[in-house]
Each structure stands twice: as structure tokens, then as C-alpha cells.
Amino acid sequence: MVSRFTLLTTGGAILALAALAGCSPVADDTAPSATASASADVCPAGALPTRTAGKLTIGTDNPAYEPWFSDNDPKNGKGFESAVAYQVAQRLGYSPADVTWTSVTFNNAIAPGPKAFDFDINQFSITPERRNAVDFSSPYYLVRQTVITVKGSKIAGAKSIADLRDAKLGAQVGTTSYQALTDVIKPTVQPSVFNNNDDAKAALENGTVEGIVVDLPTAFYITGAELKNGVIVGQLPQVGVPEQFGLVLDKGSKLTRCVSTAVDQLRQDGTLAVLEKTWLADTGGAPELS
């Protein structure tokens, strides 16, 4: 009574469902083992549980912007973040030859999910929301958000935040720069949102936005080296917890503690200050907005 066709299709459907049942997600290691911290040398030099044994994989975006990197080549050790990355690697026991760089977009690095790097360095501000998705190391740089524009723009001479409220401003999506734009400036005109700072800069150049918000060193670099007639309007006040950059690691990564320790060492022995002076020296003298 039941046709062969019906039997075949029903059987096929049941098999398909059974196959699907076999796909269960990888069990998640939610409870970090408490015993690890108790033992003595938890950070064996050059022998950490990295993705590739004996090698350290560091992630950053492409293009890698100045003054954090140089010539879009993280390997050359030039630029503040490239230098910091190689210093951290050294403290962890990895020579420059053991370091591999991998390209990761800003958004992907801080999205939930397994990571293709051991740590990522790319001007990530530490925020509680992001901590839901990733781990952060100790901070390595104190950030100030800055408004920049071009000469002749209506906000070129702005002296206070109130002067900025009616302007068409822009920032990169998902950044603390965008957050500062909406939370601190609170513009009356809907801000423009861009996929990356290159687009934001292009929009500023061609006049479709009147100003953009970026972090201070980026502001100096863009106005100094990239924009014709670039002008720094001023730094935005820090609201609440001071904003700081941290290295990004996979959530619950076994490397977080060691990497943080390395960063702390760099701060304590003054290396971070030296690197700042070397690569971010021209970041003084920007007016403060209030």
C-alpha cells in the first residue's frame, strides 16, 4: 500500500536527521583549572601552549596603520605596536625568528569564537562588553579619543564639545571612538559609521563628514602625514574608567596570564615608556575639549 518511493524518501529523511544528531558542538572548557596557577613555573620560556609549538602567532589587521606599525609590515619591528609585540614575545621566550604574523580584521578579533592567533595587537580598548567574548592582557597604553578635521571645516576652530554637537561626524564601527562619539559628544546629527578608518578618512577628505573621531596617536599621524590640511580639533575627556589598550586573546586562553605578566614587566622596567617616546613622541600638545 505504501509505495517504494515513499519508503525511500522516509528512510532517507530519517538517516539525514540521525546524521545531524551526530554533529554536536565541541564541549567547552568553561572551568579553568585552578591547579595550574599553583605550580611554580607556569610560563616556560619559548614553550608555552601556543598554536604551533615553539612559535608565537600574533594577529593584527591589514592594513596595519601608522604609527602603530610601519609600511604595513608588522615584521619590521617598527611602529609602537610592532615594537611592543616583539618585546612581549621576547619576554615570553620567543625570538623574532619564532614570531609569525597573521592577518585578522578588527571585528573578527573581538567577536566570540575560537581565534587563529595566540594574541592580537591592534589598538583594542579594554571594555567590559568585549570581555564577554575575549580575554585581555594587562593594558599597555593609555588612550585618548581625539576629534580631527580639515582646514576650513566648520568645526576647525571648535573649542568645546558643545561646538561639535551640530556637526556631521564619523567613526569606525564597533570602536571606542564611535562610543565616545555617541556617549561624550552626543551629536544632534546622526553620525556616519564606517567599516574602517580608511573609509572614514576618505569621507573626511571629500567632505561628506565634517570630522572624525580616532585615538590620539592615529589622529597625529593622519593629520600630519596623510591628510592635506588635516587639523586636530582636540582630545575628548576621559569619562569614567580611563580607556586603555590591551592585547586580545581567545576567551579562557591558557596564555593570558603569562602574556599579562610579560606586559607588566615591560611597564615596570620602563620599556613601554621608552617605546612610547620612540614611536609616539609627537603626541603632545593637542588641545583638550570639555
Next chain:
Amino acid sequence: MPTVLTCTDVRKTFGSAVVLDGLDLEVGEHEVVALIGASGSGKSTLLRCINLLTEIDDGTIRLDGEDITEPQVDADRVRQKIGLVFQSFNLFPHMTVLDNITLAPVRVHKRPVAEAREQAMEWLGRVGLADKAGSYPDRLSGGQQQRVAIVRALVNSPRLLLLDEVTSALDPELVGEVLTMIRDLKNEGVTMVLATHEMGFARQVADRVAFLDKGRVLEQGPPGQVLGDPVEPRTRQFLARIIEAGRL
């Protein structure tokens, strides 16, 4: 009786096939000429050439004495004076019956819409389709569509009406209503050339029957003579086949 149409030595070739091979034909006013012949003998091609849809390769066609095959002639103007009805009716499916009929009078002949509509309704009334004026072609039977197509060609008062196998696509029981209409048109004096397979009808309606063979008029004359007692052997052959097929 003045001559409406004169075809002299008309030639038409499609690729390597010679379809019309020096054809001569004359049609006088109020005359009804039936073209008969096997498929491929050139009947449809001839009608399309007369109406300038197809360009002839050689020869001359004159309408009311004017050479319409001259290159400078405005073909659209000529076609306003000739009506052609197709085997597959070719009504415009996106327009109602009434709009189908009034399109040319209004757009081409620039008649006022109300006047064109009135005339269209009059014709439709005459052929018993007045109640279909607001319907779309897909609601009509084949026979009704063909009759509308004929009205559509007639409202422009053409000098000459060409009918290309207009009953061949119809179911047998619908053929009659179209043939009746054509007979009525003849009685009103419309000059017609009709290509047809309906020998019986040709006998009743035509003043002259022309048998086309290999692109020429092989034999022509009164229907009684051509259909009943043809001179040429090929005509006899053709008619014999028709009789066998039961269509005479």
C-alpha cells in the same frame, strides 16, 4: 472594372529556396480571388509581399496604379490601404476586443476615439459579437477571435483585404461562422485575395481561382473550371490529392 492590384513578374527567394518565381496576378475592384496550391507554393509569401511585410527580390506590385515596391515609398502609408488577416489571428492579448479594433483608426488614421468606437461597435454588431466588445481575446473562441481580426482589418476601409488561410487554425465547427462573414463581405463588394484550403468555399465565394505551383500562377479561371475541370495536369494532381483527403 478598375484594377486594384497588379503583380508583375514577382520574385522572392529565401536563402536557396525560390518561393516566388516570376508570378503575375491581377485583381479588379470588388473581385474575390482565391489562391490555392500546396504548402510552400508561395501563397502566404505572396500575401506578405503585397502588404510589404516582406521585401520582394524582383518584379513590381502596383496598388491602384501606384508602384508600391519603389524604395522611396512609405510602407506604413501603403499598409493603411491594405488589410491582412493571419492564420493565427494575432489579436493583441493585452487589449480588449474593442481596443484591438480601434487602435489603428485612432493612432494611424487619427480618427476621434468616440467615432472609432461607434464604428467598431457597429461592425461587431453586424457579426454578432457586440457583447464581446469589452472582453479580452483569451475569452473568445478561435472563430470569434478570427472574426474580430477581420473586423480589425476592415475598419480602416482598405482598398484590398488579404486573408491568409484564415480558417486553417480553427476547429471544423468554427470554420462556418468565419466563412459566412467572408461571404457577407463579398456581397458588400470588398475586394479580397484569399489563400485557402477550403475548396468548397472557394467555389462558392471566389470570382476567380488561381492555382499556384512552384512560385507561379499555373492556372487561373472561374472556380467551376479550375476546380471542376482543370487544364494543367499538375492542377489535376493537386486536386486529386485534395479530394482523397476529403476536403473538396
Next chain:
Amino acid sequence: MSAQPYRPSATQQHRIAFRRRQAIRSVLLAALSTAVLGTALGFLVTDAPGWDRVKLAFFDGELARESLSPILQGLWLNVRVFLVCAISALALGLLIATARTLRGPVFFPVRALATVYTYSFRGLPLIIVIYLFAFGIPGLRLQGTPSVTVLGGAAIVVTYGAYLAEVFRSGIESVHPSQVAAARSLGLSYRQAMRHVVLPQAVRRSAPPLLNDTVAMQKDVGLISLAGPIDAIRAAQIDQMGTANFTPYVVAGVLFVLLALPLIGITDFVTLRAARRQNAGT
């Protein structure tokens, strides 16, 4: 003629009863099968390890409620841009298709331009066109440059116009030549025949694929967000990056589907009706 009204014979009544039993059995079988499958799928999904995580990351109810307002605001931009772009692209497509059918040597450059346009813009990725229009054109600093939203919309119109032009053109070519023959036989000029007989039919025939392309356009409209305006997807992205949760994307997705449903319904209705109408004749 029998004086009594028709009553089914005993044989026919048997047949009716049998078919009724069959129908009831079919309905019951369908209900049973649906219930079994539904329950099985339900258990499969909710009992799978990690379902809780998935539910949290994609279907967080509270987050959905919170993100609804900014996403709806962004969606309003999508709707407005879409309506303007759809109408403009259709008009442009019809214009280009008609331009390609123009006869006469004097119109050669028009035909050539129209052909070049359809070939190049069907090949160009929409993202490139949006970048060129929304970033490149303002850079020229011409007088009266419109906003990036208008420029982005123009990019969409210009790109989709090329596709729609081809749809219209194939619609025009699908009108049987006998229709043109009939129109010309009535004395209509080529232009009149196009205007009154061919184009109306071509547009009706093209309606199903045109509507399909329009539904696709509705989704691509969101790409203007890369030039700065905040549309529904960007709003969802802003929310997602703030909370590291993908529920806003799911919310935006559901809203897009709901938005497309009326258009999809119209498309199917028009397609069916067109098929019925075009099979006119005996």
C-alpha cells in the same frame, strides 16, 4: 428530458464514500507525520549539547527587545532608499532596453552606449560602484553633489538598471514577431507598434523576473551603509559589537524577511496571472 432532478447512482455513491475515506486517511497521515517530525526535530535541537550556548548567542530575548528600536530605525532607511531605487531602476532599465531597440543609423551611438552600459554594469560588483559613487564623486568637489545616501542609491540604481534592462529586452524579444506583423499590417509605424503593442506586452511578460530582481535589490540596499548611513544591518552590527552577541543580526534578518514577504507574494501572484493570460487563443 427527465422530470426528476439528478441523483447519483449507487456506483457513484460507493466511489464518493471510498474517496472520502481516502481523504480522511490522508489528512490523518499528514497530521501524524508532521507531529512525529516536529517532535523529533524539537528534541534533536533542544537536546543537542551546546543548544543553550546557541540560544544565548543568537536568540537572546532581552537583547532582541533592546536592539529592536535602533534596528527598526535603520530599517526605515532601507525601506525609503529601496522604494526610490526600485522605481528609478525600473525606469532606467526600460529606457535602456528601448534605446537598444531603436532603429536607424542616426541612433547608432545611443544603441552602442546602451549596450556598453548593460555589459559593464552587470559585470561590476555593486560594492565597487558604491565606493566609486559615494567616496569618489564627492572627492571631485563638484557643485551640488548630493548626500552619500543619494549617491549610494544612485549606485544601486545604475547597477540594477543594467540587469533590469536585460530583463526588459528579453521581454521585448519574447513578444512574438507575428504581433509586430499584425501591428504593421494595420499601418502602424515601427515606433507606434513598439509603443502600443510590443512594450505593453513586454512589460507584462517581464513582470515575474523583474519582481524577482527587485526582491534581491531590497537586500542589497543595505550596502549603502558602508558609505556612512546607518541602516538596519549596520545598526545590528553596532549592537552586536557592543554586546558580543549575534541576536541583533537575527532580529535584523527576521525583519528583512518580513519586509520582503509582501513583495514576494505579489511576485508569485503576478507570475501566475501572467502565465494564465499569455496562454490565450484556442
